[in-house]
Amino acid sequence: MEKVDVLVLGAGAAGLMAAAEAARRGRRVLVLDHAAHPGEKIRISGGGRCNFTNRDLTRQNATERFLSENPRFALSALSRFTPADFIARVDRAGIAWHEKHLGQLFCDGKATQITEMLLDDLRAGGGHLWLGTEIEAVQRDGEAYLVSTSQGEILTASLVVATGGKSIPKMGATGFGYRLAEQFGLPLIETRPALVPLTFAEQDLAQCAPLSGIARDARVRHGKTVFDEALLFTHRGLSGPAILQISSYWREGHTLEIDLAPGRDIAAELAEIRQQGGKLATHNALGRLLPDKLAAGICAELGIAGRLADHGNKSLALIGDRIHRWQVRPVGSEGYRTAEVTLGGVSTAALDARTMEARQVPGLYFVGEVVDVTGWLGGYNFQWAWASGWAAGQVA
Numbered sequence: 001m002e003k004v005d006v007l008v009l010g011a012g013a014a015g016l017m018a019a020a021e022a023a024r025r026g027r028r029v030l031v032l033d034h035a036a037h038p039g040e041k042i043r044i045s046g047g048g049r050c051n052f053t054n055r056d057l058t059r060q061n062a063t064e065r066f067l068s069e070n071p072r073f074a075l076s077a078l079s080r081f082t083p084a085d086f087i088a089r090v091d092r093a094g095i096a097w098h099e100k101h102l103g104q105l106f107c108d109g110k111a112t113q114i115t116e117m118l119l120d121d122l123r124a125g126g127g128h129l130w131l132g133t134e135i136e137a138v139q140r141d142g143e144a145y146l147v148s149t150s151q152g153e154i155l156t157a158s159l160v161v162a163t164g165g166k167s168i169p170k171m172g173a174t175g176f177g178y179r180l181a182e183q184f185g186l187p188l189i190e191t192r193p194a195l196v197p198l199t200f201a202e203q204d205l206a207q208c209a210p211l212s213g214i215a216r217d218a219r220v221r222h223g224k225t226v227f228d229e230a231l232l233f234t235h236r237g238l239s240g241p242a243i244l245q246i247s248s249y250w251r252e253g254h255t256l257e258i259d260l261a262p263g264r265d266i267a268a269e270l271a272e273i274r275q276q277g278g279k280l281a282t283h284n285a286l287g288r289l290l291p292d293k294l295a296a297g298i299c300a301e302l303g304i305a306g307r308l309a310d311h312g313n314k315s316l317a318l319i320g321d322r323i324h325r326w327q328v329r330p331v332g333s334e335g336y337r338t339a340e341v342t343l344g345g346v347s348t349a350a351l352d353a354r355t356m357e358a359r360q361v362p363g364l365y366f367v368g369e370v371v372d373v374t375g376w377l378g379g380y381n382f383q384w385a386w387a388s389g390w391a392a393g394q395v396a
């Protein structure tokens, strides 16, 4: 039987950080993963360049940028291991990076550099990694934990659960951490796919599917929550950063309001074109202001045909309204198959915010996406993985 001080389940972002930190403290550390490679989500993240943190994150805006039943829970870990701390680590490892928009930081080169950096830290501390290892059972054994795996039994004083959420099962997501939490009596917050494209019912799809591939800067609103980012029409509904962001707030049956030309006044712009002659067909005039297909689709939907000159301000206002205050009611999302993250998870009420240890189960820790803390798009979810993994790594 293998005996270690710290056994980490899951070699993703949070697990590798927790393991590297514990190893640095001189703990005997072993990381297990059923996948053939560590950090698979790091590898594919940020289009292969890993949007590894966000430097706009502050203590003041963190409760807005992370969703949770208790948004204040994440503050402790996030303020003890900050984006600046992770950037310093990336710099020390000699990994070149750049800032895109909204504070998002990406590697210049491959995302796998981040995984390599964490693996180097793990090795430097004498930690080990077992891949292709199935976890069969976990039992409490006095003060310790006995974990049965496809590679034999492991006895550990501290057990860190970093098996992620349910998103992208094809990449190894299993929901294992939730079952383990239940086994030890920890409460769960209902999970749902987040940062995910939204889908339309057939009738809306008939209008939108022909627009598939068109991208716009848009303003998407759900109640008081607003995102100004790109929107993409897809053959199933809507995607793009603005939609992924709002998907974390949207619920079945809710309506979204979308402005397809924020900061402009399309009715006034059409009126100006009309004043200059207006012999153009209305959809062609609108096609000067928006992509042709979108312009034609909107005119057809509103039943506005013929020359622009023949339309009064009422028609122009109708067009403006459709563009600036488009009401859409998605029927669902693309689900865990494409969701970047999982909302909900192990209730923060059951965890110590400073250490991530289960309050009622000494030696059992939950870090990363498995916890009910979900960030905005843009590097926030990795920052949570680093910060929560770091927190557990200081004490496990």
Ligand code: FDA
Binding pocket: 009, 010, 011, 012, 013, 014, 015, 032, 033, 034, 035, 038, 039, 040, 041, 042, 044, 045, 046, 047, 050, 051, 052, 053, 133, 134, 135, 162, 163, 164, 165, 167, 168, 171, 172, 173, 174, 175, 176, 339, 340, 341, 367, 368, 369, 370, 378, 379, 380, 381, 382, 383, 385
């Ligand atoms: P993560 O899912 O990374 O790791 C869990 C590990 O546990 C995996 O290695 C898995 O194989 C293993 N595991 C699961 N079940 C197991 C079992 N039963 N037995 C053994 N091992 C098991 N975030 C961000 O901040 N910036 C970005 O650019 C992106 N981009 C992005 C793109 C795509 C396509 C996706 C799907 C997601 C992102 N994200 C992101 C989100 C980010 O990837 C996510 O928040 C973190 O990977 C979560 O880290 P964890 O370590 O918690 O889980």
